[in-house]
Amino acid sequence: MNGRQKPVEYFATQIEAEIYQADYNKLHFYRSLPGHQITLAELYHRWLPAHTANTAPSQSTLDSYNNSFKHLSPLQYEPFQSLKYADYQKILDSMRKSGLSYSSLKKVRSLISLLEKYALKIELINKCYAPLLSIGKNKAVRPHHPFSRQKINRLWAHINDPGVDTVLILLYTGMRVGEMLALQKNDVNLRQGYIRITKSKTVSGIRTIPIHHRIYPLIVSRIKSLGPNLVSDSEGRPYDYSRYCQLWRNVMHSIKANSHTTHDCRHTVATLLDNAGANETAKRRILGHAGGDVTERVYTHKGIRQLRKCIELLK
Known part of the structure; x- marks a missing residue:
């Protein structure tokens, strides 16, 4: 090969490359990469295609997932198995202090729940924290009123x-x-x-x-x-x-x-x-x-x- 390496595949993001690398290693070498731990970001990008195929969500729902995941970005490179109640609650508390709506907090908690259920399915975790998370009470910012x-x-x-x-x-x-x-x-x-x-x-x-x-x-x-x-x-x-x-x-x-x-x-x-x-x-x-x-x-x-x-x- 004259010292040249042949590219196997090209990717738009690092997360996509890491997922491919992990799957390639399992397929060809029948084992996971040494020390590889699935991060929150990797789990999200594995879950989303499977969830989309099963439920066919609308574009607005997909946009909502993407926006909720952005709120979780401080945790995205953390191993999913290591994330605990306090990690998620800190994100939600920060959102509340920033003045984000109850609806926004609820969507983030819902995404956490969906990811945890997927992680249970693939036997990555054995405990879910989403039901324990607090997002406060829903307070109507402004009641709807009809056009005169x-x-x-x-x-x-x-x-x-x-x-x-x-x-x-x-x-x-x-x-x-x-x-x-x-x-x-x-x-x-x-x-x-x-x-x-x-x-x-x-x-x-x-x-x-x-x-x-x-x-x-x-x-x-x-x-x-x-x-x-x-x-x-x-x-x-x-x-x-x-x-x-x-x-x-x-x-x-x-x-x-x-x-x-x-x-x-x-x-x-x-x-x-x-x-x-x-x-x-x-x-x-x-x-x-x-x-x-x-x-x-x-x-x-x-x-x-x-x-x-x-x-x-x-x-």
Whole structure:
């Protein structure tokens, strides 16, 4: 070989290289590398592909795992077997002191739990600390409140401003913002006048929403825009949640409604439908809430008519 070594494989990160090296050694030499200990980072990168293959999580869930793992970065090169309750709790306590939300702490604890269950499965550990970890009490930072009729009218008055149509789409469908951003144009049936939600954070979220007559022209305009996504920028690029939030803030500033969050749109739809005496079952189906004994059988022609009657109660 003239002293030259032939590369076996190339990797983007050190963690990927270490995993490959460990597996290669086991496959070809039937033993682990001398002194090799699986770190938190290695375990995470082994667990994630297996978990993804088994559960097919949404992109938002994968992003959540990645963000939670970043919070655990001070421990990533520690041998997983050596990590104890105090190590994890210190991370969570630091997050609380930094002012991070209860939800963020809960997601990190959930990731720790998932990693520990995987470590149990591969017989790396025999004890789990996640159930013992404390994340404090959930305190609502700000209660959700519906958009007033005046603010909704202001949105219609600013309909030609960038992004205003997306807020109105949320206010006349009850979609979660993540559901809207995930919509493909082929999820929209203009002829029969409905939107099919195929990606949602819950099973109940997979549903059909009739298109309200007021936003029908907005949907048609979006269908004619560039890109495969229903909601995209002027160049046809889809929005991720972070970039959409900037668009949202611009719209809220233009109608003097800076205190509103995206979830207030769903709260508005629920409140307005309640006030209009909407059928409870139809309202649940539109919002994608679990409850009752409604199944996919509701999507008969009669079911769609009932849902359309419900959505048209929004003025």
